[in-house]
Structure formats: structure tokens, C-alpha cells
Amino acid sequence: MTFDELLSTYEPRLAAAFREAIETIKSTVVLARVVERLDRGDVNGAVEAMQIEPEAFSALEIALQEAFNAGGTNAVGKLPKVMDPQGNRVIWRFGVRNPTAEAILRDLSSTMVMHITDDQRQGIRQALEQGLARGANPRSTALDVVGRQSRVTRRREGGVIGLTRYQIEFIERARVHLASGDPEVMNRYFELKTRDKRFDRTVVAAIRAGKPVTGEALTKIVGRLRDKNLLLRGEMLARTETMMALSSARDEAMRQQIEAGKVQAQDVTKV
Template sequence: MTFDELLQQYDPRVAAAFRAAIANIKSHIVLKAIVERLERGDISGAVSAVQFEPEAFAELELALSEAFNAGGVNMVQSLPAVVAPDGTRVLWHFGVRNLEAERLLREQLVTLVTNITADQQQSLRLGFEGGLAKGQNPTRTALDVIGRVNRITGKREGGYIGLTSRQVEFIDRAKANLLAGDVEGMRAYLDLKTRDKRFDRTVAKAIREGRPVEAEMVRKIIMRLSDKNLLLRGQTIGLEETRTALLTARDNAIRQQIGAGKITEQEVLKIWKHSGSEHPRMQHVEMAARYKAQGIPLEQPFVAGDGTLMMYPHAPGVPARHRIGCKCRVEYDIDYLAAGLRRYRARAA
């Protein structure tokens, strides 16, 4: 199975696990509990009442754990058979219970879930505080933040649950522009990729007439905008976190072979491979060209044009500007002949 096939298999699972976690959180929200806290001005209490907690993402963690394991197993399965002169065959294995593998996986899971929950707490707080500051009553403020129940499906739609604080900010800005009749702001809304195009004619008409969009229509527009942004958030997490799990496991799989003495660090070179995407990062294109002719040692980082050091694409600690949307990968060039001869000589000695 190729890397792309692994990505196609696990990316949807991870995205679906995130959506399932958010849907479960939404389904257990008790509106009355939130409203009562807002009536008392207890913002922290209202945030806590949403119960957006790390434990809700157990299914997401499981999906990523499976992707990590599959990435490591696939890496060792792709390694060719190595037979020493005495006929001894090298067996490649990947252990997900390897201490370093466990640490890397745990680090990814903890970082992801911590970031999701911390950012959501901030989004909820901003939403509740902002609604009350505008003079809205507690019930409307709560519904704007947690979403409204669709009478047909029985599920909550819209709201901020599951969105990043940045998404919440630009959705709020779009809402304000539509309600104020800000022509430039409404034109900006029509450029959003996550908008529901069924409302375009309504917004375009308001722009021509130089007036605000009716409040009830804005509520529907923003609800759909929120839902589409939640879908995008899930897709982004699916792609980025699955790539991170697969690439991290592949790197660890090579290091496990070194730890087992089957190859040495000196017998491994790594090569940065650019994806050839339609809108590439030129720094990544340049790195692929620079390291194409000759790989670099396993322990040497790749160096981007801005000085960023990366052990491999999507490695832990790589900043978002080099990570989000990056489709690059790394290939490992192993001197199998040297490895086989070394093992043969060691046995003969």
C-alpha cells in the first residue's frame, strides 16, 4: 500500500472521528444550564456547562493511533529483503509499543487535543462575552454560541462548537457586515469559499440596494457559514494530523531498525520530496531541488529558506507556515549492501 493510499484510508477516519466528537458534545448541551449561568454573569460557568473536555476526543485519538501504527508497519513492509553472503535474511519489524514510538504518538495526541480544547474554551468565552456586551439576552447569546436545534433532524446547527477562535472571529465579522449593510464587507463575504452559495443572490441584492440583509436571513446565512467551517475544520484536522502520524511513524520505523542493529545511522540518507502541488511553497520546492542530487544524514535537519529546521515534513515542532497544507514527504535511501556485509562480517568475526 502506498503512502497516498494510507492517507486516503485514514484521513477520512480521523476527520469523521473529530466530527463525531463535536456532534456528541453538541447533543449533550443543556441550554437551560448555560442560560442560567449567563443570567448571573457567570461566563466561566457557562463555558464549563458546554462540557467541551479532552475525554470527548477518545475516538479521534484511536483513529490517529491506528494511522500511526499503519504508517510504521507500511514503512518496514516497503523495505526490500536483505540477504547477507551467508544467506542470513534481515527481518524488518515495527513496534508500536516501542518506547520512542509511544512517546511520539502520545505527544501528537496530547498536543492536538490540548490545542483543540484550549482554543474552544477561548472561542466560547469570546462568544458569550460578546453577545452579552451587545445587549443580547442570555438565551439568544447562548443559542448564537451553541447553535440551534433543527426541528427536523433534532441536531444542533450553527454556533461556535468545534470552530477555532480565528474562524469565530471572521464569522462574527461577516455577520456584523451583513447586519450593518457594509458594502465592502458583504462583497468580502461573497468571496468566502465556505459560504453557502444559495444565499448569494440575497446578499448581492442588498449590495446593489445599499442596505443591510434582514436579520432572520443573516441568522440562516451565518448558521450555514458556521457549519461549513466546521466541516472544513474536520477536513483540515484529518489531513494534517494523519500526515503527521504517518510521516512520524515512518521516521520512527527507520530508527527502530537502527536501534535493533539491522542498519546503522551512517547507512541511511533522507531526501525531501515535493508533492508537485498546484500552489506550492517555493521554499519547499527549493529544498526538494537542493537535496535531490544527494540526500542528507538521518540526524541532519532540512533547512528551509527562512532558516526553519525540519527533520522531515510535518515533524513535531514544525511551524504552521511550513505544515498546514504541505503535501511533501521524505524518502529514505538505505545502503542495504553495506548493511548486509556488515552483518555478515559481524557473524564471521
């Protein structure tokens, strides 16, 4: 397989594992506990109640391990057939359990999960503070973060869990723009590539009437914006992490061949 073929194979697996982790976190949040802490003004306690923990992303770590192993195995599988000085064929092998390989994979995995969880906690804290600051009640603020349960799928939709801080910030700006009632400001909504175009007519009607988008319409528009950005977040994260895993594994595979004396370092060229 080529590098691009490996990428197209393992990237979707990481994206799916990320979505699975976010769905699990959302489904296990005890809303009453979050609301109780917000009622007390304990934003940090509300964040902790959502239990955004590294263990929630174990399936994502496993997917990353599989990509790493595939990258290394594929790299040695593409090496040419050569003979050693004694006339024996050189057997190329990649050891995923090699101490250095394990250290590289452990670092890739822990860095990925730490970045996700830290960014999540900060983004969620920010979203809770913004909700309370604009006067939303604790329950509504909590639902804006964890998502509202769909009557059809019974799953939580919308919410900011899984989004980056940047995504949370720009979606909040979209909410403010739509609720402003200022036609010029509201028109900025149409610049968003991740908007759900099915709501365009609703926004156009509000702009023509010179009125803000409010209530259930605003909640649905922002919820769909969050869902589409979560999908984008998973795809971007999966692509970045899969490329890192495959590239690191290919480098480590060659290092193992050099260390085993099967090839000299000066004979290896990276393209």
C-alpha cells in the same frame, strides 16, 4: 501503499472522528445550564457548562493511533529483502508498543487534543462575550454558540463549537458586515469562499434596498457559514495530524531497525 495512499485512507477517518466528537459535545450540552450562567454574567461558568473535555475526543485519538501504526508497518513493509552476515533473511518489524514509539504517539495525541480543547474554550468564551456585548439575550447568545436544533434532523446546526478562534472571529466580522446596512461593507460577504451561495440573492436584495440583513435570514446565513467552516476545520486538522502521525511513524520504524542492529545508521537515507 504509498504515503499519499495512506494519507487518503486515514485522513477521512480522522475528519469523521473529529465531526463525531463535535456532534457529541453539541448534543450533550444542557442549554438551560449555559443560559443560567450567562444570566448571572458568568461567561467562564457558561464555557465550563459545555464540558469541552479531552475525553470527548477519544475516537479521534484512536484514529490517530491507527494512522501511526499503519505508517510504521507500511514503512518496514517496503524495506528490501536482505540477508545478515550469517546468511539468514532479515525480518523487518515495527513495534507500536515499543517504549519510544508509545512516547511519540502519546505526545502526538496529547498535543493534538490539548490544542483543540484549549482553542475551543478560548474561542467559545470570545463568542459568548461578543454576543452579550452586541446586546443579544443570554439564550440567543448560547444558541449562537451551541447551534440551533434542526426540525428535520433534530441535530444542532450552526454554532461555533469545533471552530478555531480565527474562524470564529472572521464569521463574526461577516455578521457585522451583513448587519451594517452599508452596501460597500456588505459586499465583502461575497469574498467568502465558504459562504452558502443559496443565500446570495437574499444579500443582493438587501444591498440593492440599502438595508441590513437581519432576523432569521441573518441567523441562517451565519449558521451555514459556521457549518461549512466546521467541515473545513475537520478536513484541515485531519490532514495535518495524519501527515504528522505517518511521518513520525516512518522515522520511528527506521530507528527501531537501527536499534535492533538490522541496519546501520549510516546506510539509511531519508528522501
